[in-house]
Amino acid sequence: MNIKKVILGIIIILLVGSGVVFYVFQDRSKAEIDIVAVNDIAQSLAEEWNSVKDNKLPGLNYELEYVVLDSDNNYVASTKRDLNTDINSAIRNRDTIIEIKSDNKEIGKLIIYNNIDDIWNQYRMYLFAFTEIFILAVGVIGIVYTLYIDRIIFLPFRRLTNFARQVAEGNLDIPLEMDKGNLFGAFTESFDLMREELKKARENERIANQSKKELVASLSHDIKTPVASIMAVAEVMHAKSKNAYEKKQLDVINSKAEQINTLITNMFNATLEELQELKVSVTEQSSRLIYDLIKNADYNNHVTCFSISECIVLLDELRLAQVIDNVISNSYKYACTSIDISTYIKENYLFIDFKDFGSGVLEDEKPLIFNKFYRAKNSEGKNGTGLGLYISKYLMNQMSGDIECENVDDGFIVRIKLLIA
The missing domain is CATH 3.30.565.10 (Histidine kinase-like ATPase, C-terminal domain)
Known part of the structure; x- marks a missing residue:
């Protein structure tokens, strides 16, 4: 999946949605009435005026709702209930009022019902349904895209964070998991190479320290032998000597040799302890x-x-x-x-x-x-x-x-x- 394609798809959806909303909200009050149909209804009413009083209305096939009044503006008939049955109500509703004439004499009035509000309510229902579908579609696309971003960007970074924590804790044996389709493949591979190099460096350091400790332990042990010999010779000479000055000097030699022996012993034991050999x-x-x-x-x-x-x-x-x-x-x-x-x-x-x-x-x-x-x-x-x-x-x-x-x-x-x- 390409990020540019996803962004382009979202832009297209937004443009289509904006177009639909603009179309639904355009001014519906300018809808024109079928003049031919109105004239035909008026003429039919004039020709069948007597039957109109018996609620037999002509022109129902035009799908127009209307009310018929007599010459005194009294209600005669209508195509359905709840229409405007007087002139004032018709004017307020902006209904179309047509005179019904017979032999050039007005015999009544035809009030064509203005159904713009009904049409508008219907469009609003359509708009509501469209808005719900549009929001749902955008939400689904957003969730899918978020999951996609999480998988290709945030998940690799979470793995990097965990990997960095493992490295910081000194655990260099766990490799970094890498996905071939990962956008940061080369980046993560560099981190894993760094881990391997750190592991090699730490192992080399451990070997060097081990060698150093073994050398110190070996030298400490080797030095103790001549020091012990010096102390033994000094004690023998002290026992055989009758000169007070010589005995004093031999005491100094023995004391210094004892200090050296103590230092070497401590160094030797400390080294052995670190080697877990004590x-x-x-x-x-x-x-x-x-x-x-x-x-x-x-x-x-x-x-x-x-x-x-x-x-x-x-x-x-x-x-x-x-x-x-x-x-x-x-x-x-x-x-x-x-x-x-x-x-x-x-x-x-x-x-x-x-x-x-x-x-x-x-x-x-x-x-x-x-x-x-x-x-x-x-x-x-x-x-x-x-x-x-x-x-x-x-x-x-x-x-x-x-x-x-x-x-x-x-x-x-x-x-x-x-x-x-």
Whole structure:
């Protein structure tokens, strides 16, 4: 279907309709009366005047309605009822009045009924019917044309809108539906080509990121081995050395190597997590195991005497050791005070509180310190990446537990929550 043809058809319909309306509404008052018929009726009435008084009217085959009056303007007869039976009414209705003569003497009057109003009413009925049909036809054409416009224009754009939403949401696997008869075929095809290119670009980006993460993970793992060797050699040299200055320097080497090892561990674990390779294997273990994990992590002996509430908890020994190492090393780094540890059981969970006596963190920073790469204001001038607590949070959640923090009047508490089996 061609839009130009549709528009031309609508114009033709409007012109035809306007012509019909003009024809119906033209001045019908100028309709002429058949003079021959009127004269014939008048002559017949004059010849048959006596029978007219008996309501026998001649000239009915002319299809004219009329009234007959006598010479005194009295009603004699008529072709039908409800006609004008007096001169005044006939004049008001603009009826035609003809004298009826016999031997040049007026014997009566013939009033030809002016039926223009009846004809006009009839035309108005025709006009009403035509108008209804015309409006119905225009309405049907309008509906059909609207459906046509919707199918060839608006429907493709609705599909484009839905397609754009899918692309914005990152769903690049659904192709754009295209109709061969669509006026925007080339336009929509370009959008689908764009989708395919975006899909290729995203896949290439994913492969590149995967390669980058694998490289970082590999390098992090490879660097840990020489760092561990450096730490081991430094410890051996420290044990054998009797020179105080040398021991001090070896302590510095060991401390820096430990910092490097912590940074590499955090980087390695963060990369593994993004690769979904940071495995957590949860088993049922006695809570007594936690005592040894804390002691192993407290290499500066800042933890005071403590005991662990005995129960069976769900944990991964390796991952929990990593979390405890991170909590205690943070206390070393930011508080430099002793660490009090307390445990208690509440609502099927074992809670372990690590309390130091440092300044803690600002209240508005507490919800943020477990975010990736976030470092609180009290970390200025201290080494770190902002990954330790983030990884600890991830590991505890994988063990069906949690980790949280709290400021208290005389210090700062980090609370580990383990699910009881």
